[in-house]
Amino acid sequence: MRATHPRHRKAHAPDPYAALPDLYDLEHAAFGEDIPLYLNLAEVVGDPILDLGCGTGRITLPLARAGWHVTGLDRSAAMLDVAKSRTANDLPGAEVDFIQADYSQRDFGRSAYYGLVIIGLNGLMHLPTLEAQRNCLQAAYDALDPRGQLIIDVVNPTPDTLHSFERGVIHEGNWTLPDGRQVDKFSARKISPTSQTIDTHLWYDIVDPDGLTRRTTSSFTLRYVHRAELELMLELAGFIECQFYGSYDLDPFNDSSERLIVTAEITPSPETDDIVLR
Secondary structure, three states, X not given: OOOOOHHHOOOOOOXXXXXXHHHHHHHHOOOOOOHHHHHHHHHHHOOOEEEEOOOOOOOHHHHHHOOOOEEEEEOOHHHHHHHHHHHHHHOOOOOEEEEEOOOOOOOOXXXXXXXXXXXXXXXXXXXXXXXXXXXXXXXXXXXXXXXXXXXXXXXXXXXXXXXXXXXXXXXXXXXXXXXXXXXXXXXXXXXXXXXXXXXXXXXXXXXXXXXXXXXXXXXXXXXXXXXXXHHHHHXXXXXXXXXXXXXXXXXXXXXXXXXXXXXXXXXXXXXHHHHHXX
């Protein structure tokens, strides 16, 4: 077989979270408003469960703690290292697997296997092109067994929400580390309506007690999606019975909803909706 010349090999994009796992968790580790919803869905459709874009395990670990067999998949080795360490320390012996893979590809899934696939907390938005998002949804479809269900959680891109992203430099938070260091997070974002992208630049200033400051930065592109667009992408991937909600309590989706949450299935299951909406 002819060897591939190095210049023809597909280059891997840098990992924007390589230096951020601990800093990311300062903001996100304590967020758990969505966890009861995923636990409820797991009760309905059963395991195994695939958590796409699992990061440091914020969703993966609570599901495993509840006794479910969970696979967390993420492209960031640094984020997965934190997730693996937490699992080993907090849940030894739990049925948890971790896979480093790019979930914008069509071949990450295993056909007819998972009962539930989760793309949580803007995970779909971290795929910055329409093609990448469609690939992910198709792979999610291929990864589900016939009884399976997909759930996606993204921000609802209302005009007010998008406008709020473009307010120049924003101070997003301040935290004190156990050793006394102070962490300040800043962001700057640029919206491109034609491509529905959000160019995002983050930096964290870490200040030692003696005043020495160290800065950690990261940049990446998000792509927001609208309700009708997401529904069409799901239908093209083969999903049916798409249900849209505006909150983790499954309130009806409307123009002012902060979240755009959708569940979708492969085969009709009328009793599933009754249980989920209970």
